[in-house]
Amino acid sequence: xxxxxxxxxxxxxxxxxxxxxxxxxxxxxxxxxxxxxxxxxxxxxxxxxxxxxxxxxxxxxxxxxxxxxxxxxxxxxxxxxxxxxxxxxxxxxxxxxxxxxxxxxxxxxxxxxxxxxxxxxxxxxxxxxxxxxxxxxxxxxxxxxxxxxxxxxxxxxxxxxxxxxxxxxxxxxxxxxxxxxxxxxxxxxxxxxxxxxxxxxxxxxxxxxxxxxxxxxxxxxxxxxxxxxxxxxxxxxxxxxxxxxxxxxxxxxxxxxxxxxxxxxxxxxxxxxxxxxxxxxxxxxxxxxxxxxxxxxxxxxxxxxxxxxxxxxxxxxxxxxxxxxxxxxxxxxxxxxxxxxxxxxxxxxxxxxxxxxxxxxxxxxxxxxxxxxxxxxxxxxxxxxxxxxxx
Amino acid sequence: xxxxxxxxxxxxxxxxxxxxxxxxxxxxxxxxxxxxxxxxxxxxxxxxxxxxxxxxxxxxxxxxxxxxxxxxxxxxxxxxxxxxxxxxxxxxxxxxxx
Numbered sequence: 001x002x003x004x005x006x007x008x009x010x011x012x013x014x015x016x017x018x019x020x021x022x023x024x025x026x027x028x029x030x031x032x033x034x035x036x037x038x039x040x041x042x043x044x045x046x047x048x049x050x051x052x053x054x055x056x057x058x059x060x061x062x063x064x065x066x067x068x069x070x071x072x073x074x075x076x077x078x079x080x081x082x083x084x085x086x087x088x089x090x091x092x093x094x095x096x097x098x099x100x101x102x103x104x105x106x107x108x109x110x111x112x113x114x115x116x117x118x119x120x121x122x123x124x125x126x127x128x129x130x131x132x133x134x135x136x137x138x139x140x141x142x143x144x145x146x147x148x149x150x151x152x153x154x155x156x157x158x159x160x161x162x163x164x165x166x167x168x169x170x171x172x173x174x175x176x177x178x179x180x181x182x183x184x185x186x187x188x189x190x191x192x193x194x195x196x197x198x199x200x201x202x203x204x205x206x207x208x209x210x211x212x213x214x215x216x217x218x219x220x221x222x223x224x225x226x227x228x229x230x231x232x233x234x235x236x237x238x239x240x241x242x243x244x245x246x247x248x249x250x251x252x253x254x255x256x257x258x259x260x261x262x263x264x265x266x267x268x269x270x271x272x273x274x275x276x277x278x279x280x281x282x283x284x285x286x287x288x289x290x291x292x293x294x295x296x297x298x299x300x301x302x303x304x305x306x307x308x309x310x311x312x313x314x315x316x317x318x319x320x321x322x323x324x325x326x327x328x329x330x331x332x333x334x335x336x337x338x339x340x341x342x343x344x345x346x347x348x349x350x351x352x353x354x355x356x357x358x359x360x361x362x363x364x365x366x367x368x369x370x371x372x373x374x375x376x377x378x379x380x381x382x383x384x385x386x387x388x389x390x391x
Numbered sequence: 392x393x394x395x396x397x398x399x400x401x402x403x404x405x406x407x408x409x410x411x412x413x414x415x416x417x418x419x420x421x422x423x424x425x426x427x428x429x430x431x432x433x434x435x436x437x438x439x440x441x442x443x444x445x446x447x448x449x450x451x452x453x454x455x456x457x458x459x460x461x462x463x464x465x466x467x468x469x470x471x472x473x474x475x476x477x478x479x480x481x482x483x484x485x486x487x488x489x
Contacts, residue, residue: 099407160406198409207410213419219401220408 073199082109096131118357261290425468
């Protein structure tokens with residue numbers, strides 16, 4: 001036990017689905033997610049995993065099959081990426097409205113067009129408001145650990161919400177990392193069996209997905225919003241319990257060398273580790289810089305974010321997605337909104353980079369830090385800058 | 392449950408808005424949707440019941456005198472009964488009119 005094994009992160013995620021006793025997987029292969037469901041399909045076919053693997057004709061059908069599976073109270077997993085997530089789009093809202101604790105891995109991929117299979121966050125940002133719990137992972141170990149946590153969080157009787165785990169396509173899915181797996185018996189103790197209070201039974205018929213006319217639709221949305229917001233305390237407590245049991249600790253907002261930092265960078269996903277290298281480089285030059293890594297995206301961790309940034313002068317946000325014709329990147333615009341009413345707030349500047357698999361180097365993060373300060377000096381804070389555009 | 396739509400609040404909703412009681416669509420009175428209502432001229436009506444067969448809402452019932460009449464709590468005012476009536480006994484009149 002606790003031995004590190006070198007394995008592709010996608011394979012580790014398949015192992016996590018197996019360790020979690022997943023009953024049903026309905027999935028359609030799409031790069032860069034394919035290896036996850038291929039590995040699961042292998043294990044099911046070889047009799048190593050006792051689950052139903054439903055092969056479907058599209059991602060729309062994949063998520064629809066997941067609804068059916070979750071409706072009977074089966075533990076349900078799927079994975080997708082990019083266009084696949086968009087094809088699922090309308091069904092995502094149904095999963096959260098029906099309070100089905102489906103767990104899905106999204107191997108973040110840029111959206112067409114032009115056609116691009118490489119990583120950025122455009123796919124998941126387009127599903128921001130679908131009512132799912134959403135978090136972003138930084139490395140392979142975290143992807144494995146938080147997949148296990150995702151089942152536990154989603155199925156908590158006070159939560160019962162679908163949960164989406166985002167990991168960067170290729171940068172994480174296709175790399176081999178040393179990963180510590182967890183013993184099956186320990187996972188069993190961590191994730192109790194799923195009990196849906198209204199799971200379909202022939203002797204206990206119910207109506208799921210009844211329509212909600214104007215006299216009650218607003219109330220359904222109020223409940224959905226409250227359910228998602230109040231899931232945060234369960235997310236935090238499950239991550240705490242995971243840390244106590246297995247020694248790896250996760251928080252909604254992570255910080256790196258922020259103690260006395262006057263300038264903070266903010267990232268999501270795997271680029272956080274690249275940014276850490278840049279922070280180290282700048283620290284050796286005596287700059288007081290630090291990093292905020294936003295792990296939890298929905299429910300948005302307003303309080304934790306404010307707490308970690310209260311002593312900083314500047315906050316420079318990297319978005320791997322652009323809201324065309326809008327306020328820049330979705331993450332930065334939400335962070336600006338989060339601080340709107342605060343008396344004490346940093347100067348917030350948004351950058352867009354790492355689109356469609358374009359690498360961001362530590363040098364790019366150093367540039368972002370320097371450029372952010374220049375923008376503040378020149379008083380052009382509302383401009384959106386895309387990093388590394390070849391003009 | 393069996394609450395009217397006016398008295399329902401978010402506290403009445405089950406997890407995932409699951410409905411545990413069968414047949415409660417009956418509580419949803421769709422009659423307020425209509426702008427015209429069907430009125431049967433009993434002089435012309437020969438009690439054939441075609442209106443009852445054609446009504447897509449299933450809201451027409453036969454009364455104790457054998458006339459087929461719409462239940463205005465559910466009738467949406469589509470006018471199919473008036474269109475199909477071979478005796479032209481059914482007239483659609485504006486809701487405001489007596």
